[in-house]
Amino acid sequence: MDGRHTTDWLKSATNELNNLLQVIEESSHFLQKLHGGDPATLKYCEIIRNGVDRASAVTRQMVDRTSESAFHSSQGKAPAPRSSPLSATGAGFQIANPEGPRELVLIVDDEDFVTMLAQRVLTDEGYRVITARDGLQALEIYKKLQQEIDLVILDFTMPIMDGSEVFTELRMLNPLVAVVLSSGFTEQDKLRWMLSKGLRGFIPKPYTQQKLLLQVRSVLDATKTERH
Numbered sequence: 238m239d240g241r242h243t244t245d246w247l248k249s250a251t252n253e254l255n256n257l258l259q260v261i262e263e264s265s266h267f268l269q270k271l272h273g274g275d276p277a278t279l280k281y282c283e284i285i286r287n288g289v290d291r292a293s294a295v296t297r298q299m300v301d302r303t304s305e306s307a308f309h310s311s312q313g314k315a316p317a318p319r320s321s322p323l324s325a326t327g328a329g330f331q332i333a334n335p336e337g338p339r340e341l342v343l344i345v346d347d348e349d350f351v352t353m354l355a356q357r358v359l360t361d362e363g364y365r366v367i368t369a370r371d372g373l374q375a376l377e378i379y380k381k382l383q384q385e386i387d388l389v390i391l392d393f394t395m396p397i398m399d400g401s402e403v404f405t406e407l408r409m410l411n412p413l414v415a416v417v418l419s420s421g422f423t424e425q426d427k428l429r430w431m432l433s434k435g436l437r438g439f440i441p442k443p444y445t446q447q448k449l450l451l452q453v454r455s456v457l458d459a460t461k462t463e464r465h
Contacts, residue, residue: 372398393420
């Protein structure tokens with residue numbers, strides 16, 4: 238296996254490992270929320286997160302060293318910087334699967350476990366994903382990455398701002414923003430109003446992996462067709 242193929246393989250394997258580490262880390266946060274008052278739980282969650290941090294650091298070192306070695310062997314020059322599997326954008330936000338071949342999706346949900354699973358499903362299918370835990374954070378992200386974000390998956394019931402309020406603000410930033418609402422409970426009047434204002438779809442919770450992927454692909458394809 239030559240240097241370029243070795244680097245490509247390592248990048249793919251590292252991306253998958255990074256996704257798994259994210260799932261482990263988010264699961265530890267979720268367990269801590271469920272059993273936050275238990276000292277033993279806190280201890281083991283901290284051990285898990287420390288292990289994730291160490292594994293991520295080792296993975297980055299492996300990628301850097303392999304990339305440098307492959308580059309030197311084929312070019313004899315200093316290696317160009319490469320993106321990490323979980324990259325920080327210039328705006329300071331992290332994108333999961335940043336080199337994925339598919340579109341960038343913003344997930345807005347205050348339920349960490351739901352966000353974690355949706356992110357895993359989408360990144361496994363090649364999508365790039367960025368997440369927000371409330372409406373204010375979502376708007377901050379969208380203001381800075383509007384030109385890159387292709388779809389917003391928006392929860393309805395959240396603290397500070399509900400889904401309809403976030404939707405209104407997003408449309409003020411971009412009247413053509415593609416938004417899919419995702420919720421276990423939604424006031425029907427508000428849902429009808431959002432649909433009349435350009436909401437692209439609705440995914441009732443709990444949703445399956447298949448429903449999520451079908452809805453996401455359908456909306457993205459329809460949006461592309463309209464813009465062309």
